[in-house]
Amino acid sequence: MPFxxxxxxxxxxxxxxxIAIAIGTGIGLALVYYFPxxxxxxxxxxxxxxxxxxxxxxxxxxxPFFVLLKLGIATGIxxxxxxxxxxxxxxxxxxxxxxxxxxxxxxxxLGLLLFMAGVALAxxxxxxxxxxxxxxxxxxxxxxQLEINATIGFIVKLLLAFGAVFELPVVxxxxxxxxxxxxxxxxxxxxxxxxxxxxxxxxLTPGDVITLTIMLMVPLVLLYELGILLSVGVYRGxxxxxxxxxxxxEAPPGALESQ
Numbered sequence: 001m002p003f004x005x006x007x008x009x010x011x012x013x014x015x016x017x018x019i020a021i022a023i024g025t026g027i028g029l030a031l032v033y034y035f036p037x038x039x040x041x042x043x044x045x046x047x048x049x050x051x052x053x054x055x056x057x058x059x060x061x062x063x064p065f066f067v068l069l070k071l072g073i074a075t076g077i078x079x080x081x082x083x084x085x086x087x088x089x090x091x092x093x094x095x096x097x098x099x100x101x102x103x104x105x106x107x108x109x110l111g112l113l114l115f116m117a118g119v120a121l122a123x124x125x126x127x128x129x130x131x132x133x134x135x136x137x138x139x140x141x142x143x144x145q146l147e148i149n150a151t152i153g154f155i156v157k158l159l160l161a162f163g164a165v166f167e168l169p170v171v172x173x174x175x176x177x178x179x180x181x182x183x184x185x186x187x188x189x190x191x192x193x194x195x196x197x198x199x200x201x202x203x204l205t206p207g208d209v210i211t212l213t214i215m216l217m218v219p220l221v222l223l224y225e226l227g228i229l230l231s232v233g234v235y236r237g238x239x240x241x242x243x244x245x246x247x248x249x250e251a252p253p254g255a256l257e258s259q
Contacts, residue, residue: 028075118166172227
């Protein structure tokens with residue numbers, strides 16, 4: 001395909017993605033307005049504060065509307081992700097070989113499952129522990145007033161951060177398919193990876209060491225090991241194809257036709 005045709009196709013792919021996000025945002029606004037999405041996000045705070053009637057405050061008359069708008073847009077982007085990913089895949093897939101397509105398609109489904117697992121872990125485990133940890137400081141001198149924008153922003157960022165870091169095996173798989181990392185390299189850097197995981201976990205989940213270890217470090221280390229296994233599968237396939245190619249070069253002329 002000529003270069004200008006590629007640009008035209010890319011323009012249409014981006015346009016369809018934006019349309020999907022716009023439609024998803026409309027659906028997201030309806031979901032946030034008519035269903036208790038905000039109540040679901042506030043529930044861990046009420047549990048941590050042991051106050052079922054706790055309500056967040058706002059400092060501007062327009063703040064509730066903008067909270068609705070932000071949550072609707074965030075929900076819309078999440079709803080539109082399958083369409084956006086499909087448009088990206090449709091644009092890139094002609095440049096990929098069959099073996100690369102067979103590796104990428106399962107990775108997309110795996111990435112979706114891992115993202116949901118990360119968000120679930122953050123909501124049901126990490127968020128309550130984190131809120132209780134922050135509540136321990138200067139309680140005798142300070143009285144908290146939970147402002148809605150800062151509070152909901154903190155919760156959403158934590159949920160998305162957990163979902164993002166749980167994509168580690170998919171990132172390793174993609175790098176392996178592109179030939180940028182090897183299983184030997186990943187094994188040799190295992191100690192460095194554990195140190196980085198520890199630092200990342202300490203930022204995402206402040207708390208006691210035992211909770212920190214169980215909550216995020218162990219899952220991330222296991223996901224790193226899963227990434228190594230996926231990389232091994234990719235490189236075994238590459239080695240098998242290289243052996244078949246070398247065997248075809250060494251075969252005498254006419255041998256393949258006779259088979």
